[in-house]
Amino acid sequence: MISRRNFLTTVALGTASAAALAACGSPAPAQTGSAANPVTINYTWWGNDDRATRTRKAIALFESKNPDIKVNGNFTDFAGYWQKRATEAAGGGLPDVMQWDLSYLRDYGQRNQLLDLGTVKIDTSGFDKSLLPSGQIKGKTYGIPTSTNAFAVYYDPAKLKSLGVSEPDGSWTYDEYKSWLKEVGAKGNGTIFGSTDFTGIWWQFNIWLRQNNIEAFTEDGKLGFSKDDLKTWWNMASDLRGTPALVSEERATQLAPKSPFGSNVTVAENTWDNFMAGYLADSGAKELKIVPVPSDDPDNLGLFLKPSMLMVASAKTKFKDASARFIDFMINDPEVGQIFKTSRGVPASKTQRDGTTFEGTDKIVVDYEKSIEKYLKDAPEPPIVGFGTLEASFKRISSDLNFGKLTVDSAADAWFKEAEDLIKQNA
Amino acid sequence: MTQSPTLSRRSSSSSSPPLPRKSRQRGADARAGYTFLLPWLLGFIALTVGPMISSLYLSFTNYNLFEPPKWIGLDNYTTLFQDERFLQSVGVTLSYVVFGTPLKLAAALAVAMLLNSKRKGQGFYRSAFYAPSLIGASVSIAIVWKAMFGDSGPVDQGLSFFGINLGGWVGNPSMTMPMMILLTVWQFGAPMVIFLAGLKQIPADLYEAASMDGAGPVRKFFNITWPMLSPVIFFNLLMETIHAFQIFASAYIISNGEGGPAGSTLFYTLYLYLRGFSDFRMGYASAMAWLLVVVVGIITLIFFKTSKSWVHYSGDSK
Numbered sequence: 168m169i170s171r172r173n174f175l176t177t178v179a180l181g182t183a184s185a186a187a188l189a190a191c192g193s194p195a196p197a198q199t200g201s202a203a204n205p206v207t208i209n210y211t212w213w214g215n216d217d218r219a220t221r222t223r224k225a226i227a228l229f230e231s232k233n234p235d236i237k238v239n240g241n242f243t244d245f246a247g248y249w250q251k252r253a254t255e256a257a258g259g260g261l262p263d264v265m266q267w268d269l270s271y272l273r274d275y276g277q278r279n280q281l282l283d284l285g286t287v288k289i290d291t292s293g294f295d296k297s298l299l300p301s302g303q304i305k306g307k308t309y310g311i312p313t314s315t316n317a318f319a320v321y322y323d324p325a326k327l328k329s330l331g332v333s334e335p336d337g338s339w340t341y342d343e344y345k346s347w348l349k350e351v352g353a354k355g356n357g358t359i360f361g362s363t364d365f366t367g368i369w370w371q372f373n374i375w376l377r378q379n380n381i382e383a384f385t386e387d388g389k390l391g392f393s394k395d396d397l398k399t400w401w402n403m404a405s406d407l408r409g410t411p412a413l414v415s416e417e418r419a420t421q422l423a424p425k426s427p428f429g430s431n432v433t434v435a436e437n438t439w440d441n442f443m444a445g446y447l448a449d450s451g452a453k454e455l456k457i458v459p460v461p462s463d464d465p466d467n468l469g470l471f472l473k474p475s476m477l478m479v480a481s482a483k484t485k486f487k488d489a490s491a492r493f494i495d496f497m498i499n500d501p502e503v504g505q506i507f508k509t510s511r512g513v514p515a516s517k518t519q520r521d522g523t524t525f526e527g528t529d530k531i532v533v534d535y536e537k538s539i540e541k542y543l544k545d546a547p548e549p550p551i552v553g554f555g556t557l558e559a560s561f562k563r564i565s566s567d568l569n570f571g572k573l574t575v576d577s578a579a580d581a582w583f584k585e586a587e588d589l590i591k592q593n594a
Numbered sequence: 595m596t597q598s599p600t601l602s603r604r605s606s607s608s609s610s611p612p613l614p615r616k617s618r619q620r621g622a623d624a625r626a627g628y629t630f631l632l633p634w635l636l637g638f639i640a641l642t643v644g645p646m647i648s649s650l651y652l653s654f655t656n657y658n659l660f661e662p663p664k665w666i667g668l669d670n671y672t673t674l675f676q677d678e679r680f681l682q683s684v685g686v687t688l689s690y691v692v693f694g695t696p697l698k699l700a701a702a703l704a705v706a707m708l709l710n711s712k713r714k715g716q717g718f719y720r721s722a723f724y725a726p727s728l729i730g731a732s733v734s735i736a737i738v739w740k741a742m743f744g745d746s747g748p749v750d751q752g753l754s755f756f757g758i759n760l761g762g763w764v765g766n767p768s769m770t771m772p773m774m775i776l777l778t779v780w781q782f783g784a785p786m787v788i789f790l791a792g793l794k795q796i797p798a799d800l801y802e803a804a805s806m807d808g809a810g811p812v813r814k815f816f817n818i819t820w821p822m823l824s825p826v827i828f829f830n831l832l833m834e835t836i837h838a839f840q841i842f843a844s845a846y847i848i849s850n851g852e853g854g855p856a857g858s859t860l861f862y863t864l865y866l867y868l869r870g871f872s873d874f875r876m877g878y879a880s881a882m883a884w885l886l887v888v889v890v891g892i893i894t895l896i897f898f899k900t901s902k903s904w905v906h907y908s909g910d911s912k
Contacts, residue, residue, distance in 0.1 A: 239656045249872065250872060256661075257659040417761065417855065553873070556872060556874075567856050592658075
């Protein structure tokens with residue numbers, strides 16, 4: 168007869184062995200699938216609803232052309248995206264394929280989280296040779312650009328007309344740019360403002376440094392500019408802060424995550440040219456235009472083509488082949504180009520670019536990148552480890568500056584302290 | 595942890611080899627008991643104790659999630675106190691706890707006293723006042739709050755009607771704290787229900803006797819309700835204080851996960867989260883977490899020590 172004690176032991180043993188058997192029983196997932204038994208890969212991206220619709224279309228197209236692969240798609244906004252990836256990476260569960268940003272390439276690539284795409288079959292013959300290195304670290308290809316973008320000043324011609332302010336022609340100094348913002352602010356009657364504080368945007372600062380022949384980071388991953396450079400930069404907007412030339416930080420905070428420009432509160436914004444589709448959707452404007460950023464040296468605009476986003480795969484993916492095929496499809500297929508147009512940036516691969524018809528606003532973006540061709544310098548290398556944090560703290564500290572919580576000097580001190588601390592941490 | 599009395603008895607009797615039959619039976623009972631507890635125990639050890647111990651270890655390291663942790667001794671703890679954002683987060687959290695908790699408890703007690711007397715529709719009012727605390731911690735309410743206190747939101751419009759033009763509270767660094775406190779005060783349902791139960795325990799004849807002696811409502815409150823209710827007040831104060839230290843979700847949603855504007859909603863746990871998951875400084879975040887545990891522990895201890903002078907349990911000779 169089984170005693171109570173034995174009974175429990177038996178049950179416990181039985182359960183344990185059943186679990187062990189179950190673990191042995193499930194076959195290792197197949198590397199490749201078939202139409203009858205497809206493999207499923209996970210793909211994740213950041214973006215708004217507009218991008219989600221386009222991406223789902225592209226995924227459906229891929230699945231119809233590749234019946235042996237199913238793609239499970241998932242997306243969030245940009246800030247939450249990186250927090251999610253960090254948690255997944257810590258648990259060893261990054262999605263198979265991911266949309267990626269240059270700012271975070273070193274953080275994950277250098278730490279062996281991303282697959283070396285040089286080891287799988289992806290066609291990069293249609294790529295401009297100067298662009299590919301931005302996805303490479305020490306000879307390994309961790310990311311392949313889907314598309315390029317360039318920095319620009321956006322403006323809303325209809326709003327300018329109603330205010331009676333002339334449109335910029337795109338060859339302007341910082342002083343001219345600032346007095347233009349002041350004019351908009353003065354005529355805007357407290358409801359329309361010039362722009363957000365352009366000195367709070369890291370990339371605009373980076374471009375200004377390049378206009379002055381300074382690189383933001385040295386090759387050994389240190390800061391390439393001095394505290395005085397940063398003070399000069401932040402002082403540039405000192406006479407604009409608190410005036411209607413710039414939208415107040417209070418207002419901008421309330422509108423977040425939408426931008427003041429997309430919310431029709433400002434007439435201008437300095438950012439990447441592939442934001443066109445998003446801004447049009449957000450603001451409902453019929454037409455938005457873009458011109459080059461201001462520069463005090465008319466021959467050096469400090470501009471460059473940056474991969475607007477990259478495709479990467481997890482180093483731990485079980486489906487290298489399927490992941491590679493999906494990446495290849497997303498970067499090269501002309502029909503994918505037709506789906507995304509310039510909403511990811513101008514397609515980087517020639518086959519995709521040539522297979523896409525650009526009309527209307529998409530043509531404005533393509534034409535802009537053509538018009539600045541002669542000013543373009545090499546794309547920057549993948550930024551230093553922890554760059555995403557630095558970029559975020561640049562924005563935060565500049566916002567404190569606008570709230571009047573910091574002076575330019577104390578703001579520069581605060582940012583340098585954080586930056587030096589971070590570089591030391593990751594050294 | 596509550597240790598089972600059967601276990602200690604068994605271990606003490608194991609020194610005397612000839613087990614009496616009764617004790618053997620108890621031992622079997624204990625085993626069965628632990629077997630039934632096993633799922634919970636496993637979960638507790640694997641999901642709570644284990645992570646806590648590893649986080650204690652990580653708090654002495656530099657750990658970025660991807661590379662093995664590097665031992666750095668007390669560095670994380672010492673840099674904490676030179677970190678201006680850390681100090682800011684401490685200030686923000688303390689002002690939230692110090693102002694939010696008493697206000698919330700006062701609101702809970704006031705409403706509980708109103709609802710204690712028998713009236714028509716009592717059940718409805720109880721549910722109505724309790725409802726916010728059911729949904730209050732959710733993401734959707736934080737979003738609603740943000741919309742209500744935004745530019746030209748209902749609050750802004752309502753106040754302008756009375757000639758008070760504050761603009762939106764969400765973007766104004768000096769108004770975000772009152773907004774967060776209002777959010778927590780509004781969710782007074784849980785302490786209210788506990789107060790209500792406590793109020794029911796107070797014998798009605800005490801009030802009758804006081805009335806006979808000519809005591810007014812204020813006198814009755816301070817001489818009967820407050821002392822009789824003091825164990826419940828103490829419990830609520832303790833729970834709500836600990837709870838207030840842990841505020842995260844609503845601050846995360848309202849400030850888009852950044853603690854803005856100008857760091858005015860940079861609560862302790864939010865900064866901890868940003869350090870860990872945005873900056874990949876898990877060691878630093880672990881140090882922050884342990885510091886919070888210690889501080890909340892000390893505050894709880896202080897509460898217990900001081901409670902002797904103002905909390906009265908029935909049957910106390912004092």
